[in-house]
Amino acid sequence: MAVTRTFSIIKPDATRRNLTGAVTKKLEDAGLRVVASKRIQMTREQAEGFYAVHKERPFFGELVDFMVSGPVVVQVLEGEDAVKRNRDVMGATNPADAEEGTIRKEFAESIEANSVHGSDSEENAATEIAFFFDDSEIVG
Numbered sequence: 001m002a003v004t005r006t007f008s009i010i011k012p013d014a015t016r017r018n019l020t021g022a023v024t025k026k027l028e029d030a031g032l033r034v035v036a037s038k039r040i041q042m043t044r045e046q047a048e049g050f051y052a053v054h055k056e057r058p059f060f061g062e063l064v065d066f067m068v069s070g071p072v073v074v075q076v077l078e079g080e081d082a083v084k085r086n087r088d089v090m091g092a093t094n095p096a097d098a099e100e101g102t103i104r105k106e107f108a109e110s111i112e113a114n115s116v117h118g119s120d121s122e123e124n125a126a127t128e129i130a131f132f133f134d135d136s137e138i139v140g
């Protein structure tokens, strides 16, 4: 299976509880390698742009408020079938539905404050990586 890349965000609920390392360990244990990482305070414009696909959803305003409520860690992850591998270890969007051993089952506070984002396709991964990283910042 091909080695590919995906994009991950450790969300403000996780950075606030000092879970950056614990979440990253789950990603690494799942066979993903962090090839780029930075801790940033997202601007409202970045959060609105990043989640633009959800702008008609009723929770959009609250989602943007949440994503700018504290620092996040944006990461590029590399591994075999990285998009699916990451989605599998993240678990379901709603932690109540997430399987044992997943990041969201273990750490998420709610369907909104669910600790991590992960790209849902290789095409979106490429777009999301380019949204936050220059090529020179990605080192395998």
Ligand code: ATP
Binding pocket: 054, 059, 063, 092, 093, 111, 112, 113, 114, 116, 117, 118, 119, 120
């Ligand atoms: P992400 O895109 O963050 O990886 P996801 O793909 O599992 O998560 P999406 O449907 O893309 O889920 O929703 C994006 C984010 O919006 C969710 O991770 C969550 O933070 C928030 N969200 C989704 N559904 C709801 C909801 N019903 N109420 C509040 N927030 C929600």
Ligand code: MG
Binding pocket: 118, 120
């Ligand atoms: Mg999504």
